[in-house]
Each structure stands twice: as structure tokens, then as C-alpha cells.
Amino acid sequence: MKHFKALALSGALLAATSTILWAEGGVSGAIVKDPTVQKECSACHLAFPAQFLPQRSWQAIMSDLPNHFGEDASLPAETVATIQDYLVANAADANPARAGKGVMRGIKDTDTPLRITELPWWKRAHGEVSPKRFTSDKIKSASNCAACHAGAAKGYFEDD
Amino acid sequence: MFQPKILFTAAVLFAVAGTAQADPRRDAILADLAAKAKIENSAFNAFDAKAGNAFFMANHTGGKPDTPSCTTCHTKDPRASGQTRVGKAIKPMAVSANPDRFTDQATIEKWFTRNCNSVLGRDCTAEERGNIITYLSSL
Secondary structure: OHHHHHHHHHHHHHHHHOOOEEEOOEEEOOOOOOHHHHHHHOOOOOOOOHHHOOHHHHHHHHOOHHHEOOEOOOOOHHHHHHHHHHHHHOOOOOOOOOOOHHHHOOOOOOOOOOOHHHOHHHHHHOOOOOHHHHOOOOOOOOOOHHHOOOOHHHOOEEOO | OOHHHHHHHHHHHHHHHHOOOOOHHHHHHHHHHHHHHHHHOOOOOOOOHHHHHHHHHOOOOOOOOOOOOOHHHHOOOOOOOEEOOOOOEEOOOOOOOOOOOOOOHHHHHHHHHHHHHHHHOOOOOHHHHHHHHHHHHOO
16 A cells, blocks of 8 residues: 555656656657647647757747747747746756756757757767658658657657 | 449549538638628629639748748648648648638637748738638638
């Protein structure tokens, strides 16, 4: 019984802190759990996990949705605030004591990267993929995570 | 013996599938746009599928460089699926292929606002919106 309670408690903690696991075979638990963030961000692309960028990057992206990587992605102000709050609360550097250290490694304090694919950890992880493969008709863009990571929409980015 | 009947049934089914289904929500949205178009331009008479077709297929200027046309993402065949610039599938725009199209005011407002600004660098007029919806309902 005690055991069960402890399990239930750790489950609740996991859900609350959006734990993401970086392991040898890939990344798991990297998923957007907020329904508004999931719905709006996945309209055009995978709802990229909050843990893949620093807080300042999400703030910069959310402050200029009318110019969103070459398109107008405007949303009502209250929806923008909901999304930004979630992304900042779960960003790579939201809790320096925990996960996300790998994501932050190599980013200068003075830099505000806007693309996950520019980050040193992303480049390390995808170094063996030829650039031509990313721009092929089927994949189109390195932002199309799910083209290669079949479990991406469920938060699982397996090693290929 | 049964073949003519089967062929006839297939022809009827094809005719039904080839015509957009009417939906009172879409009719109300078009009626509202027509009233607005009349205010914008007193010479406005009715929406024109041909003008909507030309607008949808055209390359426009004034917008963002990566999105010169509706067809950039929706392709030149609105009955087929499109693809966002990062490779995610977009359901067909033609009402015959996707009966939910143009039945929700908030969705229409959100996407016309975004996409007209991306493609044209401005909002679309009520007449342009109505022409596009009429064209995509006629396929």
C-alpha cells in the first residue's frame, strides 16, 4: 500500500514537471502536454517540445508570430500568452538543476537561437544525416521531425 | 445482366461526390460575406467561382517571399492534400473532398487573416474571400 502511494506520487510529479528522458537509444517524454499549445503549434508543424529551446528563444518566437519563419502565424493575444507561458515554464533552462543541460551546452549567453536545428546538440545528434536528405521531396525540411522519427508526435525521438 | 445497373449506380455516386454538398453554415457565411462585399463595393453583384479560381492559382506580389501563391501549400489541385512548408499534410481545400471546409467562422477568419497576409501582404476583401469559397465549393 505504501508502495502504491509512492508510485502514484512519483507519477503525479512526473506529469507536473514534464520530465524528459535523454538516453542512449533516443529521447522520450518530449511532448507538449497543454491542449492549446498542442492544437495551435501542430497546425503547421509538429508541436516542438518546449524542452528543445531556452526560455529566451520561446519569448522571442512568441513575440513575433506575424513573421514566423516566413509566414504569418498570428493568434489572439490571450492564446499567445497561454502558449508562451507553457513554453517558458517547460523550456530547456526552466529548471537548471534538472534535465536540459545538454540542450543548453554550447549556446552563448548572449545568443537567442530561434531554430532548434541551429543548436549544437541538434547538430551533434544529426551529424551523420546528409543535408540533401532533409530537403528531399518526401521530407522537405529538417523541421519535419516525424518524417524520420516515427514516434515524434508521441514524444519519442528514437535514434535512426 | 446486372452490369448496366451497376454502371448507372456508379455514375450517380460519382455525380454526387463530384458536387459540393450544401451546408447551411457555409451558406450563412457566404451571405454575410456578400453583405460585406456590397458595403465595400456598391457595384458588387454576386461571387464568381472563375475569379476565385484565378485568384487561387495566381502568383501574387506584396506578401512574404516564400509564399507567393495559395498553391504554394495547397497545390494546384484543391481536391488533393496539400503540404505545409515543413512537410506536414494539409487536408484538401475543395468542399467536395472535405465537407467541413468553410463551415466555422473562427477557423475561416484565422486562416484568411494569416494566409492573405503571407501571400499578399494585406487582408483579403470580402469579395475575394467569397470568390475563393465559391470556387472551392464548385469543384
